[in-house]
Amino acid sequence: MEPLLCTQGLFAGYGASPVLQGVDVTVRAGELWAVLGPNGTGKSTLLRGVLGLLPWTRGSARLLGRERSEWAPRALAQQVAWVPQTFEPAEGFSGLELVLMGRSPHLGLWGLTSERDVALARAVLEELDVGYLADRPGEALSGGERRMLLLARGLVQQPALLLLDEPTAFLDVAHQVGALARVRARVEVGLGAVAVLHDVNLAAAFATHALLLREGRVLAQGPVGTVLERERLETLYGLPMETALAPSGVRLFAPRAR
Numbered sequence: 001m002e003p004l005l006c007t008q009g010l011f012a013g014y015g016a017s018p019v020l021q022g023v024d025v026t027v028r029a030g031e032l033w034a035v036l037g038p039n040g041t042g043k044s045t046l047l048r049g050v051l052g053l054l055p056w057t058r059g060s061a062r063l064l065g066r067e068r069s070e071w072a073p074r075a076l077a078q079q080v081a082w083v084p085q086t087f088e089p090a091e092g093f094s095g096l097e098l099v100l101m102g103r104s105p106h107l108g109l110w111g112l113t114s115e116r117d118v119a120l121a122r123a124v125l126e127e128l129d130v131g132y133l134a135d136r137p138g139e140a141l142s143g144g145e146r147r148m149l150l151l152a153r154g155l156v157q158q159p160a161l162l163l164l165d166e167p168t169a170f171l172d173v174a175h176q177v178g179a180l181a182r183v184r185a186r187v188e189v190g191l192g193a194v195a196v197l198h199d200v201n202l203a204a205a206f207a208t209h210a211l212l213l214r215e216g217r218v219l220a221q222g223p224v225g226t227v228l229e230r231e232r233l234e235t236l237y238g239l240p241m242e243t244a245l246a247p248s249g250v251r252l253f254a255p256r257a258r
């Protein structure tokens with residue numbers, strides 16, 4: 001089967017010099033990739049470059065077998081969902097309406113949502129344990145609540161590939177785990193996903209693969225069990241780390257207190 005995402009020699013940036021400096025990565029159905037790396041290293045730029053949202057990109061970014069530039073926006077949005085860090089203005093919309101925006105690429109000529117769309121949006125909100133946000137005005141949402149609605153919007157889009165930019169930021173630990181568990185459950189049944197994360201332990205627990213980005217270049221990539229390794233993380237973040245094996249078999253990482 002064609003990969004959902006395949007970049008080759010991807011350079012991307014905003015100004016004179018590129019942020020991404022030749023990234024090669026291939027994401028397939030049934031894989032959840034964690035993108036890890038220091039602040040400003042190009043993690044969000046990678047997602048935005050793949051989607052063609054930057055002033056410039058060079059190299060190849062193929063989505064579901066077709067070069068990004070060959071996709072019409074609506075057709076692409078039926079296959080690929082992007083969960084950014086913030087909503088465009090949420091004000092003036094209810095939580096349910098914000099989530100229903102994810103159905104836009106699938107709606108007919110008049111852009112009207114059906115009962116099925118509404119039922120789907122409510123079901124995703126319930127699944128994420130935030131059903132109570134359906135009637136909440138956009139201007140009355142906390143940072144974490146906005147994040148949960150952004151994720152819900154991405155899930156109701158029912159994409160083949162889900163790109164998540166720091167989906168767990170602002171979430172309490174229960175919602176962090178809940179959000180990634182819901183994404184992983186979909187990955188188990190064929191979704192492909194890429195999630196920018198800052199929490200190595202969440203990556204170890206939920207991702208199938210990891211891409212370590214440092215200064216716009218790939219430091220390492222592959223299955224989490226082999227890529228997430230103490231010395232490599234020390235190089236990635238430039239600080240000493242400790243590691244231990246939890247009784248569950250998951251490897252845990254923590255920065256060493258100096």
Ligand SMILES: Nc1ncnc2c1ncn2[C@@H]1O[C@H](COP(=O)(O)OP(=O)(O)OP(=O)(O)O)[C@@H](O)[C@H]1O
Pocket residue numbers: 014015019037038039040041042043044045046
């Ligand atoms: N709109 C922009 N215009 C110019 N430079 C930008 C823009 N957005 C990001 N950058 C720069 O590009 C570099 C990479 O940014 P990016 O947001 O991809 O980093 P990141 O790895 O996602 O960081 P963080 O972990 O802090 O979110 C940074 O140096 C940043 O300052």
